[in-house]
Amino acid sequence: MSLAKQKAYESVLDKLKHFINDKQLQPGDKLPSEREFAEQLGVGRSSVREALRAIELLGLIETRQGEGTFLREYQSLSTVRVLSSFILQEQHTVEEVGDLRRLVEKEALKLAFKQTRQLVSEQWLQLFTEETTFDTDHHYLFFQVVFKNIEHPLLQKLWHFLMDFSHHTDFIQYNKEFYQDLIYIFKHNTIEIIEDLYEK
Amino acid sequence: MSLAKQKAYESVLDKLKHFINDKQLQPGDKLPSEREFAEQLGVGRSSVREALRAIELLGLIETRQGEGTFLREYQSLSTVRVLSSFILQEQHTVEEVGDLRRLVEKEALKLAFKQTRQLVSEQWLQLFTEETTFDTDHHYLFFQVVFKNIEHPLLQKLWHFLMDFSHHTDFIQYNKEFYQDLIYIFKHNTIEIIEDLYEK
DNA sequence: ATGGGTTATTGGTCTGACCAGACAAGTAAT
DNA sequence: ATTACTTGTCTGGTCAGACCAATAACCCAT
Known part of the structure; x- marks a missing residue:
């Protein structure tokens, strides 16, 4: 056929x-x-x-x-470099990739909350020094902790791919409060709050 | 140099x-x-x-x-497809693909709930006849409705990919109540219930 | 044992050949 | 004049062979 x-x-x-x-x-x-x-x-x-x-x-x-x-x-970097050098700004996909990335991050957070809540929050605290800048690199490190602590290679790989894409096309913007809220949630709250955090 | x-x-x-x-x-x-x-x-x-x-x-x-x-x-996800065919060689990923698929479906449901709640539930009802069998094909049709009604090509492509994968490796099993619950939710409840439905 | 040159192996590249699919122009049959 | 067939020439698809360049493996003399 x-x-x-x-x-x-x-x-x-x-x-x-x-x-x-x-x-x-x-x-x-x-x-x-x-x-x-x-x-x-x-x-x-x-x-x-x-x-x-x-x-x-x-x-x-x-x-x-x-x-x-x-x-x-x-090395997803090389892939993204090649792709983004060919694809000139496809506006809608940039946004969609961002959506998907946030989706994956949220789900990873929930997994981390269930599995290694304590461990993650401890490692998070070590990321914050006096001169922490809340840019894309910081975002990467922050979630790197999450993905390294959960057992989900596929989610991790997908996230890496999406991060690389964002890196070359867009900037990731969360304000300082976002990360502080997350740390607080992991220490004191319940998992449902994570969902709320992403609804805004 | x-x-x-x-x-x-x-x-x-x-x-x-x-x-x-x-x-x-x-x-x-x-x-x-x-x-x-x-x-x-x-x-x-x-x-x-x-x-x-x-x-x-x-x-x-x-x-x-x-x-x-x-x-x-x-086609942003064609890359992922190629990569996946190489990366997804490890056995344990079958389960992970299922996780990711459910994640994507859940998020799509929420989008559909917000955007085209009425339209989707109407189309869903037409899918149920006397002799409806709740197998993978039915699952596909059921969510096909969702993805066709939301405006998110990337999510849709990713879902298609994950469905293809599940098709070849595993069977998708939800019982009849799952779909009926969803229809009920779209008619009467609020969006938070979707999250609960997936927690079990 | 060690150093140095030789040889084999590997990727990097080009060329030429032939096949197969698509298409347009030309030609013969109607 | 219209239709159907043939042919030539594009296109990509594939292969075989040649040669270069870089590395590794080997052997021999020291």
């Missing part, structure tokens, strides 16, 4: 995906050489390269001439 | 960026052919292809054999 014929480089990506999965490869591990992989899959080396270049641009792999191709820790 | 020598396909991407900018190309417009572009830039066609394949994977362009390469409307 309506099966769009898959391109060679796309099938290479699928195979690569399986390969990584089967061999349980970790970041830093070496992938097969381009020539070897091409022969294994029965495709041309150029097709393998197209696939590798694509995910290299995504920051998923790193290639070193003379050495090989290596799995990399996901 | 620290100029890491740029790869050919990366310089192609830069040039392409400028090209799009200079010519003020819009989504749907045609890019130069691979051969022509290669000659213009003084690089091989394979390098041009590596660049194009990379941003094709990002969903920035669309190629049609025999016709050419065309600029595409930016």
